[in-house]
Every structure is written in C-alpha cells, then in structure tokens.
Amino acid sequence: KNQVEQxxxxxIILEGKNCTLQCNYTVSPFSNLRWYKQDTGRGPVSLTIMTxxxxxxxxxxxxxxxxxxxxxxxxxITASQLSDSASYICVVSAGNAGNxxxxxxGTRLMVKP
Amino acid sequence: DTGVSQNxxxxxxxxxxxxxxxxxxxSEHNRLYWYxxxxxxxxxxxxxxxxxxQLEKSRLLSDRFSAERPKGSFSTLEIQRTEQGDxxxxxxxxxxxxxxxxxxxxxxxxxxxx
Numbered sequence: 268k269n270q271v272e273q274x275x276x277x278x279i280i281l282e283g284k285n286c287t288l289q290c291n292y293t294v295s296p297f298s299n300l301r302w303y304k305q306d307t308g309r310g311p312v313s314l315t316i317m318t319x320x321x322x323x324x325x326x327x328x329x330x331x332x333x334x335x336x337x338x339x340x341x342x343x344i345t346a347s348q349l350s351d352s353a354s355y356i357c358v359v360s361a362g363n364a365g366n367x368x369x370x371x372x373g374t375r376l377m378v379k380p
Numbered sequence: 381d382t383g384v385s386q387n388x389x390x391x392x393x394x395x396x397x398x399x400x401x402x403x404x405x406x407s408e409h410n411r412l413y414w415y416x417x418x419x420x421x422x423x424x425x426x427x428x429x430x431x432x433x434q435l436e437k438s439r440l441l442s443d444r445f446s447a448e449r450p451k452g453s454f455s456t457l458e459i460q461r462t463e464q465g466d467x468x469x470x471x472x473x474x475x476x477x478x479x480x481x482x483x484x485x486x487x488x489x490x491x492x493x494x
Contacts, residue, residue, distance in 0.1 A: 271422075301482075310384070310471050310485030311423070356422050367436070368483070370422030 269294040271359050271371035279377045284347055288374045290340040290357030298360040302331050302342045305354045305373070314342070314355075347378045382406060384486035386472050392492045393462055400458045401489045405474030412455050413483060414447055415471040416440065423471055429455060430477075462493045 271292045280286050292300070299318045303311035315324045315331040317340070324331050328351075330343045344351055357371040385404045393399050405412050410431050415423035426445070427437045431452035441447075444462075449455040459466055469490050473483040 276420075308488070308490070310473070310487050312485070313482050316482065358422075368425065370424070372420070372422045375420070 269359070269361060269369040271357050271369050273355075273357050273371035273374050275374060276372070277375040277377070279379060280347055282347060282349055282378050282380050285343065285345050286347060286376065288342045288344075288355050288357075288376070290342070290371055292338050292340070292357070292359045292369070292371075294338075294359040294361055294369050296361060297335065297338075300331075300333055300340050300360070301358045302329070302340075303356040303358055305356055307353070311356055311358075344376075347376075349378050349380060352376060352378045384472055384474050384484055386470075386486040386489050388489060389487060390490050390492075392494065394494050395462060395464060397462055398458065398460045399462060399491065400456055401470055401472075401491075403455045403457070403472030403474075403486060405453070405455070405472070406484055407453075409474035409476050409484070410452065411475045411477060411481075411483075412449055413473040413475075414455070414457050415473065417469040417471055417488070418467075426457075459491075462491075464493045467491055467493045 274289045301316045302314045305311040317333045328345045333340045354373040354375050356373040359369050387402045413428040414426040417423040427447050429449040444460045447457045469488040471488045472486045475481045475483045
C-alpha cells in the first residue's frame with residue numbers, strides 16, 4: 268500500500284528561526300514528490316516538485332531535499348515569517364499513474380512573533 | 381481570477397439531506413479531481429475525470445456519492461442522505477496531462493452535517 272508519513276505532526280517556532288519538516292514514503296513506482304502549503308480554510312498550493320534524479324529544489328526561503336534511496340524528503344524553511352504558518356503536505360506521485368497522488372497527513376506549522 | 385473555484389464555500393445541513401457542490405476548473409485543464417479532507421489530515425482521493433469521462437473512483441466513494449462532469453468543464457459532487465461522518469472539506473483540483481503535472485486546488489467546500 269502506498270503511504271506517506273510526515274513528522275512532526277505540529278511545530279511551533281519563533282519568527283526568524285529556521286525549521287525542517289520530514290517526509291517518508293513508500294510509493295512505488297516513484298514518479299515525483301511535491302511539497303504543498305495549505306493555509307487554513309484554503310486549498311493546497313504547490314511549493315516544489317522533485318523527480319527521481321533531483322535531490323534538492325529551492326523556492327525562495329523553502330528548500331526541499333529528496334533521497335530516493337532511503338525514500339525520504341525534507342522541507343527546510345529559512346528565516347520563518349508569520350505568513351509561513353500553515354500546514355505543509357508531502358505528496359508523492361506513483362509512476363504508473365503519474366496523476367494519482369498519495370498525500371501525507373501534513374505538518375501544522377505555527378510561527379509566533 | 382482564473383484559478384479553480386468551488387461553490388458554496390461552506391454548507392451546513394441536517395443529517396439525511398442531500399447536498400451538491402460545484403467545481404469550476406481552470407479553463408484549459410481537462411483533468412478534474414475530487415478529494416475529501418478531514419481536520420488535521422491530508423486530502424484523500426475520491427474520483428477523477430478526464431474531460432467528461434470518470435476514469436477512477438476511490439472505495440471511499442460510497443453509493444451515496446456521485447460526481448458528474450457532463451460537458452467536460454465544471455463538475456458537481458452530490459452526497460445523498462448525508463451522515464455526520466460526511467463532515468469534511470471537499471477539495472477540487474484540475475490539471476493538464478503532462479510529465480510531473482501539477483494539480484491546482486480550489487479553496488474547498490466545507491461541509492458540516494448536524
């Protein structure tokens with residue numbers, strides 16, 4: 268069964284600090300991995316996408332890494348801002364049906380002033 | 381706004397009533413997806429369409445749920461005889477078939493069944 272596990276479930280940090288969110292997956296065959304940001308009451312918005320051959324991808328203050336051997340990914344947020352408060356969802360796409368996504372449960376991040 | 385739109389944004393209904401939600405995808409996107417998301421969880425796949433054809437349905441989609449996309453543009457999701465367990469956020473997403481295609485999500489419809 269395809270699964271995506273995220274940790275921690277929730278995280279509180281102070282504004283300006285860095286943080287790293289983790290994602291482990293068992294999805295086969297692997298196609299790509301995305302990190303989405305979901306603000307409360309809104310739909311998810313794609314932050315990064317990585318394929319098998321990519322091991323890092325940046326989008327502003329967000330940097331995602333991928334280790335396809337260990338099936339792990341991380342999302343690092345640098346110099347956090349209050350607007351970073353949201354849920355961050357790791358999503359893995361299976362290669363044989365690349366549009367079929369398996370979602371993690373998300374990490375709820377709260378940035379405090 | 382040319383993104384995915386969903387209506388209504390919120391719906392409160394009594395158990396046993398029927399509800400219908402609408403999703404308008406990004407105009408050139410021919411793939412449309414429905415997901416359900418409960419509090420603190422990631423979205424769960426319900427069904428998807430390519431144009432007007434419903435190509436896959438999750439086992440989560442019980443007989444009380446039906447989705448349509450009659451002209452390959454907007455889609456509706458109907459829940460009949462609602463139950464309290466149906467309370468959730470219902471998300472719609474659309475995409476274009478492509479390598480590494482990105483699904484663009486709407487704001488969701490939050491359903492509360494009393």
